[in-house]
Amino acid sequence: MTTTNATHSHTHEHGKGCSHNHSHEHSHGNLPIVLYGVGLVFYFIALLFIQNEFIENSLYVLAILTAGYHVIVEGISETITDTINQKKFLPNVHILMTLAAAGASAIGDFDEGALLILIFAGAHFLEEYAEGKSKREITKLLKLNPTEARLIQSDGQTKLVDVSTLKIGDELKVLPGDQIPTDGIILSGGTAVDESSITGESMPKEKQLMDEVFGSTMNGTGTFTMRVTKDSKDTVFSKIVEMVSQAQSNMSKTATKIKQLEPIYVTVVLIIVPLFILLAPSVFGWSWQVSIYRGMVLLISASPCALAASAVPATLSGISNLAKRGVLFKGGSYLSNLATIKAVAFDKTGTLTEGKPSVTDTYFVDETQKAEWINLIVHMEKESNHPLANAILEAFDQTDDLELAVTNEIGKGLVTVYKGAHYRLGKIENTEALSETVQEKNIAWMKEGKTVVCLTKDNELVGMIALMDVPNQAAAGVIEYLRSQGIQTTMITGDAKVTGEAVAKRLQIDSVKANVLPENKSMIISDLQKTTGPTVMLGDGINDAPALVQADIGFAMGDGTDIAIDIADAVIMKNDLTKFKYAHQVSKKLATVVWQNIFFSMFIVVLLVVLNILGKMDIGLGVLAHEGSTLLVILNGLRLLLPVRER
Template sequence: MTVAGSFKLRIEGMDCAACALKIENAMQRLPGVSDINVSYTAGMLALTLDEDRTSPRVVEEKVRALGYTPVAAATTPEPKALRSRDRQPWWRETKGQLVLGTGALFVAAFLLAQFFPAWERWLYSAAAFVGVIPFARRALFGAMAGAPFTIETLMTIAALGALAIGEAEEAAVVIFLFAVGELLEAVAAGHARSGIEALIELVPRVAFRERSGTIEKVAAEELKVGDIVVVRPGDRIPSDGEVIDGASDVDEAPVTGESVPVLKEPGAKVYAGSINANAELRLRISHVAADNTIARIIHMVEEAQESKAPTARMIDHFSRWYTPAAMLIALMVIIVPPLVFGGDWMTWIYRGLAVLLIACPCALVISTPAAIASGLAAGARRGLLIKGGAALETLGKVKTVAFDKTGTLTRGRPQVTDVVAISGSEDTVLATAAAVERNTSHPLGQAIIEAAQARRLELPVAFGGGLATPGKAVTARLKDGFASVGSPRYAAEQTSISAEVAGTITALENEGKTVVVLLSGRTVTGAIALRDQLREDAIEGVKRLTDHGIRAVMLTGDNRRTADAIAGQLGMEAQADLLPDAKLATIDRLKAAGVTAMVGDGINDAPALAAASVGVAMGAGTDVALETADAALLKNRVTGVAELIALSRATVANIWQNITIALGLKAVFLILTLFGVITLWMAILADTGATVLVTANALRLLAHRSH
C-alpha cells in the first residue's frame, strides 16, 4: 500500500490566476488528491497524492489536456527555482505560436479576400473556425474536468456566435486578439517572477575548493559541509560558511539589502551570494548549496507565493459564480430587448456576444495574486521576508507592535557605558578590571576586556588564573597585590563604601545599567557601568511606528528599572518582569484590542511570535529567523518593522486599485456595449487592456520604497 505523499509539478503556460483556478478545479475531481495548491506566479502545482488511487502520470495527462505543459515532477522540498529553466524566445512558446498561427490565418484570409471578394465571408469563417479550435478544445476539456465556465468557454461561444450571425471577420480578429492577450499575460507573469529569478542569479555556479594544498574549480553544488573554499576579490561567496583566514569587506546587499559592506574576519559568518570586495578569504562551508541562505529565501518566497491571501480566496470564490452570472446576463441582453421591446435580434445577439467578451474575469482574478507576488518579491529584494499573502495583508492592519528587548531593540550583549575612577585614572581602572577578567567567559567580563582593547590599553600582568566566586566576583593576583571585580553587594561585604560612591552606583543603576566595583585589596578604586545598548536604528524604528499611530510596547523579563530606562530612551511603553506565560497572556490582551505584531529574535520568543496576529523574527539570515514567525528581517534592523507595515499597506492599496480598475473598466464598457458603441474586437481589447493595466499596476510594487 502506497502512503499519500507530496507531489509537485512545474507547469509551462499557466500564466494567469484563471488558469490556476481551472487546474485546481480539475485536480479536485481526481480521487486520492488533496491539499491542492496552484500558483501561477511560481508556475507550480503542489498537492498530496495517494498513488494507489491516482498516479502522477494521470495528473500530468490531466494538466496536458487542459492545454498546459507539465515539465518536471518533484517530491523533495528542494527550492524549485534552483532547478534550471530553459529560456525560449516568445515565438517558440505555445502561446507565441498561437499568436503567429491565428495572425497568419487572419492575414491569409485578408489577402485572399482581395483577390476573391465573393469568398470573403467564407475565408474569414475558415480562419476563425481553425483559429478557435485550440481554445475550444481547452474549453471542452475544462468542462469535462469540472470547470465549464472558463475564459476559453466565453471566448469560444462569442467567436462561434459571431460566425453564426455572419460577423466572420470580427470573429477572426477576436480570436487573434485573445491569443495576443494570453501572450501578454505570459510576459506579465514572467515579470512577476522576476523577484525570484533575481535571487537565482545571485547563486554562483562554481567554487574554488582547497584540498591537500591544491585549489580546484568545482560546481558549487558539489560543495559539502566542512569543505574549505577560497573566495577571491570580486567573487560571489558560493555557499554559507565561516571565515577561517583573511579579512575583507563583504557586500551583503544581495542577501540582506544592507548597502554598506561588512568587514569579515576569522570567525565571522558569510552568506551565499554575498560579494567579496577587496581581499582573498578562506572559508569553511557550513551549508550545502540546496540549504544555503539564498536557497532557503527562494524556497520561502515561492511557498509564500503559492499560498493564498484572504482577498485572493475571496476573489476566487467570487469568480466561481461570476462567470456563469456573466453568461446569464449576456443571455438576457440577447433575448430581453427583442422579446420585450421588439428589438432587432441580430443587433442584440451581437451586443450579447460583446458582453461575454467584456465579462472575461482575467483582470479581476489576477488583481490580487499579481499584487501579492510583486509585494513579496519587493520585500525579498530589500531583506524583508514575508511568509505568504495572509501575513502580508495582516501586517497592514497592525495596531500594536510588541517588541522583545534583548537582541531585538538592543544588541543582545552588554557594553561598557561608564568608567568611574575613585583613585587613579579611568584608563587605570578599566585596564586593571580587564586584567582581572582576562580569562573569564562571563558576558560582563568580556565586555570590560573589549572596552579596554578598544582604548588600546596595556593590561597589568596577572599571576595565575582568576578565582571566581559565582554570582559575586572574580579575583586575580596582580603585581601590586590582589584585585577583585564584583557586584556592589560583594564590595559592601568586603569593605565600607562611602555615601558618595554608593550614590553614584545607585544613579547608574537607576539608568538601567549593571554596575561592577573594582577592589584593590579591600579598597574601592573604581566602578564600571555596563548596559545592553540600543541598536543604532531602534529610536528611529519606534518613532516611525508611533508617527503612523501604531502603539509600540516593550515586553521583557528584565527588571522594571532596566525596562523603564530603555523604554524611556525609545519613547515607548514597557512591561517588565514577564515570565514566558505572562508574556503570552500580555499578547492575548493586546490582540483583544486590535491586530498585534510581535517582534523577537526567533528563539526564546517563539511562543509569543506564534501567539501574535503576525510574528516578525529578527536575524541576518539565520535558520531560526527564516523558519519561525510569519516574517523575518534579514537586515536585522528595527526600522524593518515599519518598512514591512508600509509595504503591506502599499500592497493592499494596490489590490483594491486593481479590483477597481478591473470592475470599473468592465462596467464602463458594458454600458457602452448596451448602447451599441462597442464592437467585438473592442470588447476583447477592453478585457486584454484591463489585464495589462492590472498587471502593470501590480508590478509598480517592485519599485516600492518605504519612507
C-alpha cells in the same frame, strides 16, 4: 545560541488582496505549467505565422485547451465540489473565464478567447509562485532538544544515557560547554548559563545551589550536578515545540474580500448573460443573431481579467522591491495585511537591542589611577571566561603588558594580586560600606536596568563599570513612526521588569511585558489581537516561536535563530528595524494601488457593458478596451518596483 535549519508546516494565511487563490490546496504538479507553455507556443504560432483561417483558429482552440487546462478543470470541478459542500451554488472566476473563452470562440473570435485564457492562467501561475507555501517541518526543531545526559550512578560514576530515559529525581553531572539535558535544580557547584534560547535574556545568568536550570540552555565554564525535576515531555523547551505545533495545526485560511465576492459576481454574470440574450429582442428590438452577438460581447466585457490582475503584479512588485532592500516575505498575503495592523509586539533582546551587553558607564574613585585600573581590568578579563568579558574587552584597550595570576571564584568574580594589593572584579557585595556617591550611582544604574561590575582593592571599591544590552540605533525612529501611524507598541522580554522598563522608556514604547516565559508570549499576542486588532510580532529567538506563529504576521530578525526565521512570515535581514518601517510603507502603497486597480477595472467593465447595450461596442473595441485596461492595471501595479518615498 544553538541554531538549526528548522522548518515547519505553517499555512498561516490571514487573507490576501485581490487573489486567485482557491479555498482548496491544489497540487498541480508540473503538468499545467508544461501545458501552459505549449499553449503559448500554439498562440504565437497562430498569431505570427499562420495565414490559413481554419489552421489558425484550430491552434487558438488548442491554446485555450492546453494553457487553460487547470483553469477549465478547476472551474468545473471546484464549482461542483463547493456547491455540493456548501449546499448552494458557488461558481468561481475560473468557470466564468472558461465560458468567456468559449463565448469568444463561439462568435468566431478564437484569438480573443485564447488571449483571455492566457492572461488569466498566467496571472494564476504567477500568484501561485509568489504565494508558494513553505513546507516546513517541525521535526528539525526537535534536534535542538538535548539527546544525551551524564547520569550519576550509585557508585558516583557517570554514564551517558538518552534524555528520554531520565526520571524525576535522577542526578546528573553537567560539564563546561555542555547543553543542559533537562529542567532541574543545581545540587552542587555553580556556573553561568546562556538561557537566551528559553528566556531571551542576553546576559548569561549566574547559577548557584538550588537554582533552576532549563533543558536546551548552554552551560558556561562551571561544572555542577543537578536533580531532574520534570519529565522530558514537560520541559519548557518541549512546551515551546508543542505550542508551535498546535498553533500551526489550528491555523486556517481567511477568505479575502474579493474571494468572498467572487461567487456572487460570477453568479450574477451567469444569470444576466442568458437573460440579456433572451430579453434583448423584445426590449431592444434586436434580432436573435444580434442578441447572441451582444450577449457574447457582454460575457467578454464582464470577464474580470483586469480585476484578476489588480493585485498579483502589484504584490509581486512590492515583494521584489522589499527583497532588494533586505526584507523577505513568504507570501503576498502577509505584505498585503501589513497595512492593516493595529499593534506591534517586539522581543527585546536582539530585536530592539543589539543583543549583547555593552559598557555604558564607568566611575573610578581616583581619576588619576583610572588608566592603570582599566588596564588591570582588561588583563583580568583576558585571563578569564567571565560572561561580560567580551563587552569589557571591546570597550577598553590594553595599554601595558602585565603578568597576572587570575582566578575565577564562583560567586565572587575574578581575583588577582597586583603590586602587592588584592584586587577583585565582580558584583558589589556589601553596599552599606559604600560611599554615598557610589551608592547613588549604583542605585541609579540598577534602575536603568544596567548590570554593575565593581573593582575592589583590598576589599575597598575603587571603580565601577555599568553594562547593558543597549537599544539599536534604528529602534527609536521606528517606534516614533509606528506611533505616528496610530499603531500600539509593546515590548515582550524575559528580562527583569526594571531592565525592560528602562529600555522601553528610552524608546518610548507604549507598554512592557517583563519576566515573560515563552509559553506566555503567545498569550500576550492573543490578548493584543483581542483588545487592539491585527498584531505583528518581531523576534529572533526560539523563545519567540509560539508568539511568531500566533501573530497575524510574524517577523524574524535575520541574525536570529533559524527556527524563528523558518516559522516567521517575513524576515528582516541584518536586524535592521528601519526595514520594518519601509515594509509597512510599501504595504500601505500596495493597498492604495490595489484599490485603484479594483475600482478602475470595475469601472471599465461597467463602461463596456453600458456601451454594449447602447450598441456602441463591437468585438474589436471591446478587446482593445478590455485588454488595454488589464495592461494599465498591471503597469500601475509595477510602480511598486520603484523605491517608496520614506517618511
